[in-house]
Amino acid sequence: MEAGNATSAAVLQARELVKRFGGREALRGIDFEAAAGELVAVIGPNGAGKTTLLSILAGISRPDGGEVHVPQGEVGWVPQQAALYRRLTVEENLMLFARLEKHEDPRASTEQMLELTGLTERRGEIVARLSGGNQQRINIAIGLLARPSVLLLDEPSVGLDPRQRARLWEFVSALASEGGTTVIFSTHDIQEAERYGGRLLVLADGEALFDGSADGLREAVRREAPEAADQDFETAFVAFLHHRGH
């Protein structure tokens, strides 16, 4: 396993993380660090443990082993399943969380998020009546309202149209590069991971198979699955996982 490029300025650290659900081990000793302003993509097959890792980092579930150090109260969390009040309007949802986050001007923050999600026109609509993708936009916006120093996004681009994806990544990249926010996101889209993740963490069956740059991952894939080297990256990556027994 390649060494992560986290520097001594790690804002987030996890050591030997273990999480068990009954007899199943969802995480088997994961080590992980991230520095300020880093964008880390977590990829891996279904059930690999991506959500489990992110929710432990978010402080939502407790690990059965190992330790986590995260900045207290400064971790933003966008869950895989939309967490919002479907019987409230778009605006009411954003206002509620802006108030709970104790923003000085919740109305201004709400406006900002409405603009970011492109839902200004539909602010008065009940969330339950929005399309899945639009609900996901609000889900993300609520997570962004936390203005965290560490932002955790669990498959944020699922259900978003290409234009909205572009807007999301534009906003998130700016958070990282300009605000110094550490962003950790999971995705099943290898291209997205490669494009926006400054660093890639590959999980499978609760183990970290790789942690490093996109180029480093391509290199490892070429080395370990040479027969798929001339195919597209996604196919080669699947072959790589296969070689590792997943």
Add this chain to the structure above:
Amino acid sequence: MRWLLLKDLQILRRSPLQAFLLVAWPVLIAVLVGLAISGSPSKPRIAFLNEVPTDARVSVGTSQLPNIGVSDRVCERVECVHVKNRAEAVEEVRSGDVLAALILPAGLVDQINSLSTPSPATPKVEVIVNEEDPVKARLVNDRINSLLTQANLVIARRIATEGGKFLNLVLDGGRFTVIGQTIQILGLRNSARILKALRPALPPGPLRNSIDQVIQFTTLARSNLGTAGPLLTRLTQPIAVDKQVVNASTPPLEVFAIAVAATFTLAFVTVLLVAGSLALEREENAFPRLTRGLVSRSALLTEKVALGVVVGVVVTLLMLAGLALFVPLHWSRVGLWVVAIVAGAAALGAAGAALGAAAREVRAVSLLAFMVTLPVAFLSLIPSGTVGPGLYDAVKLLTALFPFKPALQAMTGALDPGGPSIAAALGHLAILTAVYGSLARFALRRFASV
């Protein structure tokens, strides 16, 4: 926390069915209870048909009793619906307009009069009832029985009084009018006096002995018959009831009914709302988001209980205001009502929170809340002495564990000026609030972690 509360109220407003049920249900209960209480006359409605000729009189011996006014006496105790014939009486009963029909047949007085003849008939009245359900049947039987007992008593008293007059006539003598003629009756006392006066005039011998025997008989008869008079009166009511009320704090029935209706509403509104709203946080996946630094679990629980208290107080007060249209309530005690409702709602809300924390979906939680609240509420209404002592103790223990009964006690005490002190009930509710609050916290930690 106030923003969360606001949010929950918004959600409630957005769920028209839920909000409607929450308001309509108590209003419906209020109106029904109100109508049942104010509309049910304390006197039952009875169809009454009196076929007895108005000049018929009950006679004792050769004298007739004055008209005892059967109609007036019956209609004093029940609300009489006068009907013209038997068919009409049957129809009134069948339609449910009246509880029963009472028919005094034409020959009733003759039958009563025959009691003192060598061939007595049994006087009969006819009662028509609609025994559509067993409870009603029993109620009707009890009413009719007590009515007949009272009628029998009236007649018996009359007979006793008249009989007593005859007895006095026999004992003391006097004037007696029969068929327009007045006769002078000598009486035992005067007979004895005359005989005693005659006695010295008779020579000792068999004649004097005979007169001595007669004098002895009159004396004996007088003293024995003298005791018969009071005995006759006693017969009409051999046992006098001396009722002593041990537990004098019983509220009037209608106040108790109102307390029951209000507590039922409060219990369902609060338990369902708190449990459902807590489960909704998890159904919407908002729970982890909220409890990750935005609000503590305790604050979230407090908010839910506060939601239950706010809505519970509003709905219950609305309901009481509705009931006040039918039954005069002591509005001066409204402060106490609020105290009782708040304490009850807090305990019921905490119980709802414990239920809501244990389940993940609103539907499951609503079902659970109904399944727990309904039986406990009914158990809480079982009066002592109606079931076996062991069972009653078990019921008492079970109902003491759930806030319904203490909430009902607090409510009754608050509504009824002469009612029990509500301090004990409030203490009980405070303990239950703390216990269920901790249970809910524990359940949240146990079940709601991801």
